[in-house]
Amino acid sequence: MSVTPVLEADVLRRQDPELAEILLGELTRQSTTLQLVAAENFTSPAVLAALGSPLANKYAEGYPGARHHGGCEIVDVAERVAVDRAKALFGAEHANVQSHSGSSAVLAAYAALLRPGDTVLALGLPYGGHLTHGSPANFSGRWFDFVGYGVDAETGLIDYDQVRALARTHRPKAIVCGSIAYPRHIDYALFREVADEVGAYLIADAAHPIGLVAGGAAPNPVPYADVVCATTHKVLRGPRGGMLLCGSELAERVDRAVFPFTQGGAQMNTIAAKAVAFGEAATPAFTAYAHQVVANARVLASGLAAEGLVVTTGGTDTHLITVDPMPLGVDGRTARGRLAAAGVVLDCCALPHGDARGLRLGTAAVTTQGMGEVEMARIGALLAEVLREKVESRRARDEVRDLVGGFLPYPG
Numbered sequence: 001m002s003v004t005p006v007l008e009a010d011v012l013r014r015q016d017p018e019l020a021e022i023l024l025g026e027l028t029r030q031s032t033t034l035q036l037v038a039a040e041n042f043t044s045p046a047v048l049a050a051l052g053s054p055l056a057n058k059y060a061e062g063y064p065g066a067r068h069h070g071g072c073e074i075v076d077v078a079e080r081v082a083v084d085r086a087k088a089l090f091g092a093e094h095a096n097v098q099s100h101s102g103s104s105a106v107l108a109a110y111a112a113l114l115r116p117g118d119t120v121l122a123l124g125l126p127y128g129g130h131l132t133h134g135s136p137a138n139f140s141g142r143w144f145d146f147v148g149y150g151v152d153a154e155t156g157l158i159d160y161d162q163v164r165a166l167a168r169t170h171r172p173k174a175i176v177c178g179s180i181a182y183p184r185h186i187d188y189a190l191f192r193e194v195a196d197e198v199g200a201y202l203i204a205d206a207a208h209p210i211g212l213v214a215g216g217a218a219p220n221p222v223p224y225a226d227v228v229c230a231t232t233h234k235v236l237r238g239p240r241g242g243m244l245l246c247g248s249e250l251a252e253r254v255d256r257a258v259f260p261f262t263q264g265g266a267q268m269n270t271i272a273a274k275a276v277a278f279g280e281a282a283t284p285a286f287t288a289y290a291h292q293v294v295a296n297a298r299v300l301a302s303g304l305a306a307e308g309l310v311v312t313t314g315g316t317d318t319h320l321i322t323v324d325p326m327p328l329g330v331d332g333r334t335a336r337g338r339l340a341a342a343g344v345v346l347d348c349c350a351l352p353h354g355d356a357r358g359l360r361l362g363t364a365a366v367t368t369q370g371m372g373e374v375e376m377a378r379i380g381a382l383l384a385e386v387l388r389e390k391v392e393s394r395r396a397r398d399e400v401r402d403l404v405g406g407f408l409p410y411p412g
């Protein structure tokens with residue numbers, strides 16, 4: 001099934017051409033520009049079909065077999081399938097697939113384990129912590145007393161000695177490991193050891209690497225963390241949403257923290273789409289995909305380093321790369337703007353050293369499109385040419401269009 005004909009033939013085009021045009025415009029944008037936003041991916045047509053299904057109509061507060069609404073017998077099956085597939089995929093005793101987003105999953109993890117005012121140790125925001133890891137603009141920073149650990153200014157690697165020292169000093173109720181920008185595997189065993197030493201819960205916010213975990217291309221936090229929070233829409237390639245994984249002893253607390261504590265009715269179309277994505281992620285094809293994502297990121301990182309950009313930590317273990325473009329004479333914000341004009345879509349991010357902004361890129365989406373190492377080398381060279389202004393942005397835009405034209409996300 002291809003998306004374009006579906007949209008074109010769809011009732012939406014006849015009933016609401018204005019919105020149909022917007023949807024098709026976004027499809028064109030995604031198909032004609034280079035998607036290097038590290039948090040994004042292209043879901044499959046099957047996932048999109050589940051999202052746009054009549055399950056979107058169904059109210060289903062509660063959990064399978066214990067709902068506050070009638071008529072839930074079919075959606076109950078969908079949620080059970082999603083839960084069973086998530087448990088099998090990640091080797092977890094319990095899964096909750098109702099969180100509307102990654103942030104909602106983190107909120108539920110805190111609600112399950114903490115009380116307002118508790119001390120929590122997490123990666124500081126300037127080093128790649130997420131808003132839910134203690135930002136004053138977020139509930140986390142207002143309701144909990146966050147202490148931030150950092151990364152080494154030189155290596156960009158998590159300063160595990162500092163994690164241990166801060167844990168001993170502050171005796172947090174929970175330690176959070178996970179980041180929006182950390183390109184290396186996290187040492188979950190070491191975090192577990194520190195958490196045990198100070199009697200803290202360990203919460204792994206694996207929003208970014210969880211898809212790599214599903215494909216066997218990154219270590220699994222489930223055996224180490226009390227609760228694992230994740231998104232389903234990044235490398236995992238599912239619908240936009242969140243989930244929680246934990247052992248059976250915390251299952252009831254986690255479920256009650258999601259509903260009724262922090263959410264109302266579950267989005268059953270999204271839960272069905274999560275089930276579809278978990279099914280896809282359990283296939284050998286997805287395992288190959290996850291490893292290709294990492295291989296692509298490594299080639300792209302070394303290409304960028306060869307062009308003179310400073311690659312944080314000297315490379316990557318994952319889908320994610322952060323770089324300082326300053327050696328090319330351009331700061332992160334200007335670099336993002338220049339690249340956007342050429343049709344290259346990516347984000348700015350904090351860098352471990354100083355206040356300057358860097359660039360954050362990821363290879364999940366381009367790998368889904370079928371690009372490999374050859375294309376990564378081409379992308380690395382093109383990015384450097386654009387940043388050095390060695391190529392006119394119109395010519396670079398044409399080159400991007402030419403490149404992505406051979407790898408349509410939804411051909412047909």
Ligand SMILES: Cc1ncc(COP(=O)(O)O)c(C=O)c1O
Nearest residue numbers: 039101102103130179180205207
């Ligand atoms: C580490 C981490 N936690 C939480 C989130 C929040 O996910 P969402 O945007 O779905 O709320 C993200 C999203 O990028 C993330 O990277």
